[in-house]
């Protein structure tokens with residue numbers, strides 16, 4: 001199936017006619033959304049609070065099950081709850097959660113090493129240690145390799161979450177406000193690391209943010225409004 | 234251990250604790266993170282382990298002490314009244330059976346053992362206490378009740394008795410040189426025997442068969458202990474005895490008597506059921522405790538576990554994580570419970586006079602039961618993991 005896989009390579013995310021409503025929610029949070037992400041693209045998703053950005057991102061990341069429409073991620077067609085495709089997409093996507101969601105019991109390195117266990121051929125502990133050190137260096141938290149979450153500030157934890165999403169060199173990065181708790185300089189640093197990863201590997205990124213200084217670094221800016229996507233640029 | 238075995242064992246252990254694998258060995262980190270809960274969890278499991286050990290220990294001690302007499306028999310075969318279904322019942326055989334058995338080809342020696350309850354008075358105390366009295370020939374000694382020389386010397390005198398040093402201390406101080414009364418007759422304590430009390434008898438004395446028969450010339454033995462002639466085959470002799478003896482005489486080996494006694498105690502007295510139920514209850518409580526702990530763990534870590542699921546870890550990973558935690562708690566709980574049990578055994582042995590011993594078999598049984606109960610608790614707790622969408626972590 002050469003054409004299909006070639007398509008998947010060039011279009012890592014294809015969202016068609018996706019609608020979503022919460023059981024106890026009043027209206028449709030997403031209303032017939034279409035979205036395509038091309039290889040190597042860095043796309044920013046914005047919109048007012050409660051617009052449905054997180055809902056859309058979690059649907060693409062396969063951590064929320066589809067209700068209506070179709071989503072193809074990295075060549076895998078996402079379906080309902082508990083399908084094998086869901087788990088595979090989760091493994092292949094680097095997801096940065098709105099909250100850092102670190103593990104209180106695990107050090108930074110243990111967290112990153114754990115993440116490498118999701119790949120088909122996990123690196124040795126030593127190789128993982130090298131990779132982790134380098135990545136944390138780039139993110140400006142190299143001194144925290146063996147720290148526990150409670151020994152770090154919110155901004156530092158947020159950057160560990162970014163490192164966790166990047167350690168397996170994913171083909172797709174989904175970031176839910178990854179710079180929300182960072183100052184401007186750190187935000188620039190994190191976005192810079194993500195951009196360099198895209199440039200080096202041809203991966204794509206869809207990042208939710210309110211920070212208009214980041215808009216300028218993006219290839220495209222999309223806005224969610226009343227459950228519909230409107231293009232900004 | 235040879236290196237060829239050591240390597241796979243080491244690797245198995247490394248794999249078990251997760252060294253070298255990124256997605257293994259997290260149980261230790263998670264389980265030890267919350268010290269308070271760790272203490273409560275291991276304490277709870279240790280409690281269940283202790284309950285199982287105590288129930289099992291008492292059961293074993295009672296079965297062992299009830300059958301202890303069988304272990305004292307120093308012979309190859311025993312003849313008893315076939316109506317005597319257990320050793321605490323004194324259905325006797327006619328004394329003539331001893332001579333008849335001795336006449337069977339292959340039997341070298343047939344020795345009578347007499348047994349009865351007596352009332353012991355330990356002057357100057359006025360009260361009497363019931364005690365079990367054994368009588369046998371001090372030269373041949375069909376029961377091994379102590380140092381053979383002491384026993385031989387003591388039983389050569391008709392008015393001498395050996396006092397069971399393991400008797401419960403209700404009889405007051407009794408030591409060699411003292412004079413005690415048995416059923417109103419005075420006896421001189423010539424030394425100590427080692428028999429041990431059980432749930433029926435509190436203590437024992439041993440006297441010579443001569444003294445026994447002089448008090449009651451018509452006394453009948455409770456059993457005859459037979460020793461075989463050199464070269465005689467046990468099964469051949471047994472077959473000949475069966476022919477020679479009337480049908481109301483049973484022929485058994487001491488080992489058969491021992492196991493028949495264990496079986497009888499287990500069946501007839503409700504202790505088998507009571508203690509068996511106690512062990513099962515301990516295991517059940519342990520499983521529930523373990524489930525509760527691990528379920529709380531799952532609830533408390535819901536956000537972290539959801540994150541792990543969102544990252545792409547599958548059901549196998551979570552089952553292993555929870556089971557890793559379960560086994561660590563089980564191991565900790567077992568060791569603490571074992572220690573507590575050893576201390577409790579000493580205390581109970583002192584209080585009851587029963588031989589409370591930690592047997593390897595019992596320890597293995599409790600270890601397996603602990604592993605099984607935590608495994609079960611872990612599996613049930615792990616079922617809750619699949620019940621929510623990872624996005625619910627938001």
Ligand SMILES: Nc1ncnc2c1ncn2[C@@H]1O[C@H](COP(=O)(O)OP(=O)(O)O)[C@@H](O)[C@H]1O
Nearest residue numbers: 022024025029048049050051052053054055056
């Ligand atoms: N679990 C939920 N149950 C019910 N309503 C929800 C739930 N999660 C989000 N919502 C609602 O759906 C809408 C979109 O939420 P979300 O996707 O988180 O928006 P955003 O990330 O853009 O702020 C909001 O109105 C929010 O209140």
Ligand SMILES: [Mg+2]
Nearest residue numbers: 053054098176
């Ligand atoms: Mg949001």
